[in-house]
Structure formats: structure tokens, C-alpha cells
Amino acid sequence: xxxxxxxxxxxxxxxxxxxxxxxxxxxxxxxxxxxxxxxxxxxxxxxxxxxxxxxxxxxxxxxxxxxxxxxxxxxxxxxxxxxxxxxxxxxxxxxxxxxxxxxxxxxxxxxx
Amino acid sequence: xxxxxxxxxxxxxxxxxxxxxxxxxxxxxxxxxxxxxxxxxxxxxxxxxxxxxxxxxxxxxxxxxxxxxxxxxxxxxxxxxxxxxxxxxxxxxxxxxxxxxxxxxxxxxxxxxxxx
Numbered sequence: 001x002x003x004x005x006x007x008x009x010x011x012x013x014x015x016x017x018x019x020x021x022x023x024x025x026x027x028x029x030x031x032x033x034x035x036x037x038x039x040x041x042x043x044x045x046x047x048x049x050x051x052x053x054x055x056x057x058x059x060x061x062x063x064x065x066x067x068x069x070x071x072x073x074x075x076x077x078x079x080x081x082x083x084x085x086x087x088x089x090x091x092x093x094x095x096x097x098x099x100x101x102x103x104x105x106x107x108x109x110x111x112x
Numbered sequence: 113x114x115x116x117x118x119x120x121x122x123x124x125x126x127x128x129x130x131x132x133x134x135x136x137x138x139x140x141x142x143x144x145x146x147x148x149x150x151x152x153x154x155x156x157x158x159x160x161x162x163x164x165x166x167x168x169x170x171x172x173x174x175x176x177x178x179x180x181x182x183x184x185x186x187x188x189x190x191x192x193x194x195x196x197x198x199x200x201x202x203x204x205x206x207x208x209x210x211x212x213x214x215x216x217x218x219x220x221x222x223x224x225x226x227x228x
Contacts, residue, residue, distance in 0.1 A: 004154075032214050043116070044155075044203075046216030089154055093214075098143055099168060100217065102154035 002026055004092045006103035013080050014111050020076045021106040023090030027071035032093040034100060035064055035075055039086040047075075047088075080110040114138070118204050118220035125194045125227050133189045133223045135204030143207040144187050145217060146179055148200045155203055161187060194227045201225075 005024045013019050025033065032051050038044040048057040053068040061078045077084055087107045091100035117136040125131050137144050143162055147155035148171075157171040163184035172179070176195075181187040191198055201222040209215030 006154075034216060036217075036219075041221075043219040043221045044205075044217075046218070049214060049216055051214060091217075097168075098160045098162070099145065099157040099171070101157065102147075104152070104154040 002101040004101050004103040006106050010107040012109045017080050018078045020074050023073045023103055025071050025092040029094045030068045031095045033073050034091040036089040037086045082110045082112050085110045116206055116218050116220035118223050123225045127227055129194050130192045133202050135187045137206030138218055141206035141208050145205045146189050147203040150200045196227050199227045
């Protein structure tokens with residue numbers, strides 16, 4: 001059984017704050033790490049696919065880093081806005097396996 | 113349509129009833145996945161299709177759960193003799209790539225099943 005853990009479980013920040021959260025995954029047998037954003041009443045939306053140790057990806061104010069040797073990825077949000085409020089999920093893939101193993105998510109609430 | 117479509121959005125079933133949940137993936141997407149999401153948890157893998165072939169059904173919790181994708185497009189997840197523990201959101205996702213591992217999943221809005 002693959003263990004993918006996310007922390008913290010929930011986070012409340014003020015508009016304008018920068019924040020980050022963590023996804024931990026097995027350091028062996030790594031193939032890809034995905035980040036998704038899931039807003040209430042919508043479907044999960046892909047943010048990043050990361051495959052190489054040391055990868056850094058950026059989309060607007062959101063960025064992510066990957067450390068496959070120690071088995072973690074960080075997601076950073078700079079200058080949080082209320083529209084960033086969502087649950088952020090990470091998902092881990094091993095080689096030759098179609099399925100992704102998801103963490104339980106970090107729920108971010110940004111207060112105006 | 114442009115995205116993954118699931119129906120119904122909500123389903124209330126009495127314990128013991130059979131239900132069928134439908135997923136219409138993005139046209140041309142080879143891979144199709146079903147996930148089950150309980151409240152407060154992340155999506156849990158149920159099963160995976162590559163075209164019409166069901167390559168992995170290791171996540172189906174019991175033999176009451178059955179999925180098919182007969183023509184490699186629309187998929188149906190069937191749950192027989194529903195139990196209260198089946199109450200969850202059932203998410204369908206499709207992916208362009210064969211393996212799906214390096215290609216992001218495109219999710220539908222899910223079907224929320226409540227078993228009373």
C-alpha cells in the first residue's frame with residue numbers, strides 16, 4: 001500500500017499572505033507527482049505534473065518543487081487571494097501503473 | 113462536450129438497491145479511471161480502463177462493484193445491493209496518454225451517492 005500524506009490538513013490565511021504545504025510520498029519507485037486544485041462544486045483541475053528530481057514548476061502565483069530522493073513536494077502560493085480557496089491534492093504514480101495514489105488534500109481558506 | 117461528463121450528479125438509493133453511474137470521457141482519451149471519495153479523504157482508486165480493456169480493478173471494494181467500457185468510450189460503474197458504506201462521491205477521470213502516469217487526469221464533477 002502506497003502512503004501519500006499531505007500536511008497541513010487545513011489552512012486559514014489572510015488575503016495577501018504567502019503560504020505553502022507539503023506532499024510526502026514513497027522515495028522509491030517514483031514515476032510522477034501531480035498536483036490538483038479542487039474548488040467546491042467543481043471538478044479537480046490539474047495544476048502540475050512533475051517527473052524529475054529538482055523539478056520546479058510555476059503557474060502565475062502558484063509554484064511547486066519536487067524532491068524525489070527524500071520523497072516530498074512543496075506547493076507555494078504567493079500573495080493568496082480568496083479565489084485560491086480550494087482543496088489542493090497531490091497524487092503519486094509508480095512506473096507501469098496507470099493509477100494515481102492521492103493524498104487526503106490540504107484545504108486552503110483565504111479570508112478577504 | 114469539452115469535459116468529462118458524469119450522470120447523475122446526485123443519487124439517493126435505499127439499502128439493497130442497484131445503482132448505475134455513467135461517465136462520458138473527453139473524446140479521444142484512451143485511459144479512463146474511477147475513483148471513490150469519502151468525506152474528508154482523498155480519492156481512492158477503484159478501476160482503470162485503457163480503451164475497452166479493464167487493466168486494473170484492484171481497487172473495487174467487493175464483488176458488488178462492477179465497471180465496464182464496452183466500446184472504449186462511455187463507462188458505467190454499477191453497484192449491486194448498495195450498502196451504507198457505499199455512500200461517497202464517485203469520480204470519473206480520463207487521460208490522453210496510454211499509461212496515464214505522466215499525463216494529468218481530467219475529472220468529471222462526480223456523482224454523490226447516498227445510501228439510506
